[in-house]
Amino acid sequence: MSTEPKLSFKQQQLIVRENAIVDATNNLLAKKGFEMMTMDEVAAEVGIAKASLYKHFPSKEALAAAAMIRLLENTLAFVRGLSSEQAALDQLKSVLQWALEIRMKGGLPTLPTENTSLRETLLNNTRYISRLMDLNELMGQMIERAKSDGAIRKDLPTEVVLFTIYARSCDPTLDYLRMGDQYSEDQVIEFLMSTCFNGLQ
Amino acid sequence: MSTEPKLSFKQQQLIVRENAIVDATNNLLAKKGFEMMTMDEVAAEVGIAKASLYKHFPSKEALAAAAMIRLLENTLAFVRGLSSEQAALDQLKSVLQWALEIRMKGGLPTLPTENTSLRETLLNNTRYISRLMDLNELMGQMIERAKSDGAIRKDLPTEVVLFTIYARSCDPTLDYLRMGDQYSEDQVIEFLMSTCFNGLQ
DNA sequence: GTCTATACCATGATAGAC
DNA sequence: GTCTATCATGGTATAGAC
Numbered sequence: 001m002s003t004e005p006k007l008s009f010k011q012q013q014l015i016v017r018e019n020a021i022v023d024a025t026n027n028l029l030a031k032k033g034f035e036m037m038t039m040d041e042v043a044a045e046v047g048i049a050k051a052s053l054y055k056h057f058p059s060k061e062a063l064a065a066a067a068m069i070r071l072l073e074n075t076l077a078f079v080r081g082l083s084s085e086q087a088a089l090d091q092l093k094s095v096l097q098w099a100l101e102i103r104m105k106g107g108l109p110t111l112p113t114e115n116t117s118l119r120e121t122l123l124n125n126t127r128y129i130s131r132l133m134d135l136n137e138l139m140g141q142m143i144e145r146a147k148s149d150g151a152i153r154k155d156l157p158t159e160v161v162l163f164t165i166y167a168r169s170c171d172p173t174l175d176y177l178r179m180g181d182q183y184s185e186d187q188v189i190e191f192l193m194s195t196c197f198n199g200l201q
Numbered sequence: 202m203s204t205e206p207k208l209s210f211k212q213q214q215l216i217v218r219e220n221a222i223v224d225a226t227n228n229l230l231a232k233k234g235f236e237m238m239t240m241d242e243v244a245a246e247v248g249i250a251k252a253s254l255y256k257h258f259p260s261k262e263a264l265a266a267a268a269m270i271r272l273l274e275n276t277l278a279f280v281r282g283l284s285s286e287q288a289a290l291d292q293l294k295s296v297l298q299w300a301l302e303i304r305m306k307g308g309l310p311t312l313p314t315e316n317t318s319l320r321e322t323l324l325n326n327t328r329y330i331s332r333l334m335d336l337n338e339l340m341g342q343m344i345e346r347a348k349s350d351g352a353i354r355k356d357l358p359t360e361v362v363l364f365t366i367y368a369r370s371c372d373p374t375l376d377y378l379r380m381g382d383q384y385s386e387d388q389v390i391e392f393l394m395s396t397c398f399n400g401l402q
Numbered sequence: 403g404t405c406t407a408t409a410c411c412a413t414g415a416t417a418g419a420c
Numbered sequence: 421g422t423c424t425a426t427c428a429t430g431g432t433a434t435a436g437a438c
Contacts, residue, residue, distance in 0.1 A: 014403095033316045035236035038431060049405050054433065056403090089402070113373045114315050115234040152401055159381070160392045161401055163374040170373070172314045173364040180360070191361045199400030200353055200362055201290070215421095240414060250423050255415065257421090409434075416427070 018056055021046050025067045030108045034064055034118045061121040068122060071108050072131045075099070079138050088145035089152065092165065093193060095139070099169035100189045104178070109170035136162065168196040219257055222247050226268045231309045235265055235319045262322040269323060272309050273332045276300070280339050289346035290353065293366065294394060296340070300370035301390045305379070310371035337363065369397040 007015070024045040028037040039060055043050040057063040078098055082091045099110050112119050122128045143161045146152040152161060177188045208216070225246040229238040240261055244251040258264040279299055283292045300311050313320050323329045344362045347353040353362060378389045 017403095031316075036316065036318070039433085040431075048403095050432090051406080051434075052404055058433095060432070111373075115232075115237060117237070153399075156392065156396065156401065157384075159383075160374070160378065160396065163377050164396045164401060167372050167374045171368050172312075172371070173361070173368045176364050177361065182360075183358075191357065195357065195361065195365045195400070197401050198354075199396070199398050200357065200365060201398050201400075218421095239412085241412095249421095251414090252416075252424085253422055259415095261414065403438105405436105405438080407435085407437105409432105411432085412430095414427105414429080417425085418423105419425105420421105420423080 021053065021056060022067050022070055025063050026108055027106065029064060029067055030106055034116045061118055064118050065121055065125050065128060069128050069131065071110060072128065072135065075110055076131060076135055079135065088142045088149055091142050092146060096165055096169055096193055096196065097189060100174065100192060103174055104185050111166050111170055113170050168192060222254065222257055223268050223271055226264050227309055228307065230265060230268055231307055235317045262319055265319050266322055266326050266329060270329050270332065272311060273329065273336065276311055277332060277336055280336065289343045289350055292343050293347060297366055297370055297394055297397065298390060301375065301393060304375055305386050312367050312371055314371050369393060
């Protein structure tokens with residue numbers, strides 16, 4: 001991506017530090033949600049003083065947004081790296097599976113579902129919106145290809161298919177099924193994907 | 202239900218007042234979520250002083266729990282009132298449709314999805330848990346009947362079917378599709394139900 | 403850029419008069 | 421049981437020294 005050949009030691013150190021901060025934010029966000037996560041906790045997990053956080057990120061919302069954007073960019077990279085020889089339907093399934101595996105490992109759901117001040121902030125964040133539109137575009141193309149393959153129902157608007165996949169990737173059913181720990185992680189993921197693509201009937 | 206023949210005027214007044222409080226809570230909870238809803242707002246919407254709220258409900262959590270329990274009891278009443286002549290699959294569809302229509306009208310999603318202090322409180326509330334278990338029991342029976350009718354896939358555990366329906370009733374896809382207002386409310390509900398029961402393929 | 407210490411403020415909850 | 425007024429807590433954000 002970048003043409004910059006080398007970074008000074010200080011710059012590298014800064015990046016490492018900020019990565020650590022975003023990592024901690026990611027974990028806490030996944031575990032407690034935006035409102036219940038406090039800046040004290042983030043600072044404690046990173047091992048720095050709270051005030052130092054504010055040297056890197058101007059607000060709690062900005063910090064959480066950074067975590068969401070990083071996840072979104074990882075998702076984009078995954079989608080772009082999909083084999084173009086795969087059938088479109090299989091590509092879609094791979095994306096959903098990837099997102100569910102991340103959540104299984106304690107990661108964030110790809111999209112924010114709750115009505116929080118974070119949602120507001122993200123909708124005003126141009127970088128986030130830009131990435132989200134890129135992802136929607138790519139996913140939309142895959143859905144349309146799957147439709148012409150006859151692999152996805154043509155009576156559903158592409159938008160509906162898209163949101164349904166997004167929603168399934170954030171589905172609380174995963175947490176409920178995992179809580180009971182009656183099924184293996186792979187089984188849970190298989191159930192979620194199967195009900196999404198094949199339905200209950 | 203009750204065998205109490207008459208209530209004093211004061212008692213009736215109390216019930217009306219508390220209903221109004223729970224109504225307001227219900228609306229704000231649906232609009233803003235638990236964390237973003239403040240007791241000041243509830244009081245303002247009811248038109249009483251905040252301190253008066255605390256004469257009726259000991260805490261914010263208890264107030265929200267009252268709203269959730271009322272909804273759950275309404276759901277139970279709806280499920281119990283379903284015609285026993287209907288096929289089990291149609292009964293399940295009716296329940297989902299009913300829940301989605303409530304949300305369309307600005308109501309609460311039936312189950313709490315977020316990780317909040319409210320969730321904690323509810324899980325320790327015996328009345329809530331008791332009602333939830335009743336609902337799960339009834340829904341589980343319907344699912345098993347639908348399975349033996351050959352109307353629901355037998356390879357899915359009943360639990361998985363149950364959670365999937367619950368999750369769909371809280372699905373953020375509804376909000377996204379409504380925002381675009383490209384489709385009528387009935388169309389949106391139809392999309393959600395169809396993708397749930399028939400899948401995307 | 404990191405720390406300690408603190409300002410500041412929103413909000414859940416209470417006191418006490420009527 | 422309702423009100424006005426107030427408290428207490430906790431959490432975001434900042435000041436200022438190093």
